[in-house]
Amino acid sequence: MPALTTTSDGFLLDGEPFRIVSGAMHYFRVHPAQWTDRLRKARLMGLNTIETYVPWNLHQPDPDGPVVLDGLLDLPRYLRLAHAEGLHVLLRPGPFICAEWDGGGLPSWLTADPDIRLRSSDTRFTDAFDRYLDRLLPALLPHMAASGGPVIAVQVENEYGAYGNDTAYLKHLELALSSRGVEELLFTCDQADPAHLAAGALPGTLATATFGSRVAPSLARLREHRPEGPLMCAEFWIGWFDHWGEPHHVRDTADAAADLDALLAAGASVNIYMFHGGTNFAFTNGANHDHAYSPIVTSYDYDAPLTESGDPGPKYHAFREVIARHAPVPDKPAPAPAPKLPHTEVEFGRRAPLLPYAHALSESVRSDLPATMDELGLRAGYALYRTTVPEAGDGLLCFPGGVGDRAQVFLDGAPVGVLERERHEETLPVRVPRAGAVLDVLVENMGGVNYGARIGAPKGLLGPVDLNGTVLHGWDCHPLPLDDLSAVPFTPSASTTDSVPAFHHGTFGVTVPADTFLALPGWTKGQAWVNGFHLGRYWNRGPQRTLYVPSPVLRPGSNDLVLLELQATTGRRALLTDTPDLGPVVP
Ligand code: GLA
Numbered sequence: 001m002p003a004l005t006t007t008s009d010g011f012l013l014d015g016e017p018f019r020i021v022s023g024a025m026h027y028f029r030v031h032p033a034q035w036t037d038r039l040r041k042a043r044l045m046g047l048n049t050i051e052t053y054v055p056w057n058l059h060q061p062d063p064d065g066p067v068v069l070d071g072l073l074d075l076p077r078y079l080r081l082a083h084a085e086g087l088h089v090l091l092r093p094g095p096f097i098c099a100e101w102d103g104g105g106l107p108s109w110l111t112a113d114p115d116i117r118l119r120s121s122d123t124r125f126t127d128a129f130d131r132y133l134d135r136l137l138p139a140l141l142p143h144m145a146a147s148g149g150p151v152i153a154v155q156v157e158n159e160y161g162a163y164g165n166d167t168a169y170l171k172h173l174e175l176a177l178s179s180r181g182v183e184e185l186l187f188t189c190d191q192a193d194p195a196h197l198a199a200g201a202l203p204g205t206l207a208t209a210t211f212g213s214r215v216a217p218s219l220a221r222l223r224e225h226r227p228e229g230p231l232m233c234a235e236f237w238i239g240w241f242d243h244w245g246e247p248h249h250v251r252d253t254a255d256a257a258a259d260l261d262a263l264l265a266a267g268a269s270v271n272i273y274m275f276h277g278g279t280n281f282a283f284t285n286g287a288n289h290d291h292a293y294s295p296i297v298t299s300y301d302y303d304a305p306l307t308e309s310g311d312p313g314p315k316y317h318a319f320r321e322v323i324a325r326h327a328p329v330p331d332k333p334a335p336a337p338a339p340k341l342p343h344t345e346v347e348f349g350r351r352a353p354l355l356p357y358a359h360a361l362s363e364s365v366r367s368d369l370p371a372t373m374d375e376l377g378l379r380a381g382y383a384l385y386r387t388t389v390p391e392a393g394d395g396l397l398c399f400p401g402g403v404g405d406r407a408q409v410f411l412d413g414a415p416v417g418v419l420e421r422e423r424h425e426e427t428l429p430v431r432v433p434r435a436g437a438v439l440d441v442l443v444e445n446m447g448g449v450n451y452g453a454r455i456g457a458p459k460g461l462l463g464p465v466d467l468n469g470t471v472l473h474g475w476d477c478h479p480l481p482l483d484d485l486s487a488v489p490f491t492p493s494a495s496t497t498d499s500v501p502a503f504h505h506g507t508f509g510v511t512v513p514a515d516t517f518l519a520l521p522g523w524t525k526g527q528a529w530v531n532g533f534h535l536g537r538y539w540n541r542g543p544q545r546t547l548y549v550p551s552p553v554l555r556p557g558s559n560d561l562v563l564l565e566l567q568a569t570t571g572r573r574a575l576l577t578d579t580p581d582l583g584p585v586v587p
Helices: 032-045 075-084 123-143 167-178 194-200 215-225 253-265 314-324 355-361
Strands: 004-006 011-013 016-018 021-025 049-053 088-092 151-155 185-191 206-211 232-237 269-276 286-289 293-295 344-353 365-367 382-389 393-398 406-411 414-420 427-432 437-444 475-480 502-510 516-519 525-530 533-539 546-549 557-565 573-577
Touching: 004 185, 021 032, 032 075, 032 269, 032 314, 049 075, 049 269, 075 088, 075 123, 123 167, 167 185, 185 194, 185 232, 194 215, 206 215, 215 232, 215 253, 232 253, 253 269, 253 314, 344 355, 355 382, 355 475, 406 427, 414 427, 502 573, 533 546
Parallel strands: 021 049, 021 269, 049 088, 088 151, 151 185, 185 206, 206 232, 232 269
Antiparallel strands: 004 011, 011 016, 286 293, 344 502, 344 573, 365 475, 382 437, 382 475, 393 427, 406 414, 406 437, 502 557, 516 546, 516 573, 525 533, 525 557
């Protein structure tokens, strides 16, 4: 029998009445040296449980390789730390996790095959997930409650009713978990809508709902769907995420606290989404694609109780008070904000332009027509495509298949324009300076769609490119995952103001490492690394204006900052500040 069981209106844990007061915190969005701190702060807010997704795409980068379980992906360690902190765990292993995460957590080696029906009982999909579970679960089973560990419940799929109605698929997943030794309570979660619940729930398995407001009607819908059993909001949205080019989302603290109070007063269990959002480090952010492609920013602060840098914000204190009305809260002072690095300026002394040195970073693949990033075996990052143009003169450069997701075009090294999937751009007027001019197209994967029908949409150059109707042939395609910058041929240079894509290297001194926020006034768009740790994307389009630098990536003494600036910069320096700037809020 599982440790967590259900009654006609609630839960029992080891036979005793139990209410889940949980908060979401994705280990893969928080530096591992900070996990203990964040878990402790969860307990101090009054949470008895922590919830996390498990991102298949990162844990199994290679379909034939082992699962990756170290560093930021050391889920067994995260579970041990949660247990040591006295927290229970809700585990949500997918396969699909949504979560504003690259591809919704589905590996690109899987989504690259357009024939596979994702999130269905297509055996090519379920077999791949089963093979992953075969490798993942042995590492997790010791952390299940049945073995004395913290995991008390495991979610099957994620809001499946918003996507499909293949009940056989959900049944397969349920059996895939239980037949591999998962004895804990299984549950599904769906938006609080009758049609979603009908399509996404499984008879005989706990159904939960996701919502952020309208507490009474949402719980009523869940009760209509399930006349008996615990009421649980598996994602109580207390904030929201941001897209590039849109305002920053915040939710009023009093409003969120009142809804939390109503939820708990109704006797429901809750998982606050998010308790601590963290960061989409490196190339891990997802994207939405409804009418237009719209990528998610680097910060996943979510306006959550614990800010991106792990400090208690207004919701932390308000939620703690609300929880204390309904459940025990530790009789300890609320945590104080962590110290921040003093204001620091970083000068850049070395530089390396990208286009002439792409060959130093990766071997190119020669192909007649441009290969997509999937065809290049590239999961994330950039690809540089190079060919020559036979004739000089004015013309229209066409990308009829589109670009995935943002292409910068150069002729003989000079920038001639940008095309964005977001803006449905597919043509560019150009002046070719000479016959035989070199055409470079640098394409950025801005993040894989994580919700809806377009998951797995290809990246890179998506089909032939033509100039005035004549298709260009003979391309060198350079995959640029940028996961190792050791080969970047930096040379001393005082100038940062060229308008070509270039790496810039600077150093700064630190006495005592502490959290800080990287501000890049005058810089346009690119990537940032501190001491080799990939902080993620920056873009002056906003709303996000600073990047979080977790203190564990800093060291006493000299530290390195590397930027890949794609466009132009008027900035000669970068700033490390003590205050995040996530941009102007939604009016
Ligand atoms: C849904 C999904 C989550 C997340 C939220 C929005 O509820 O299940 O993974 O995408 O929306 O943040």
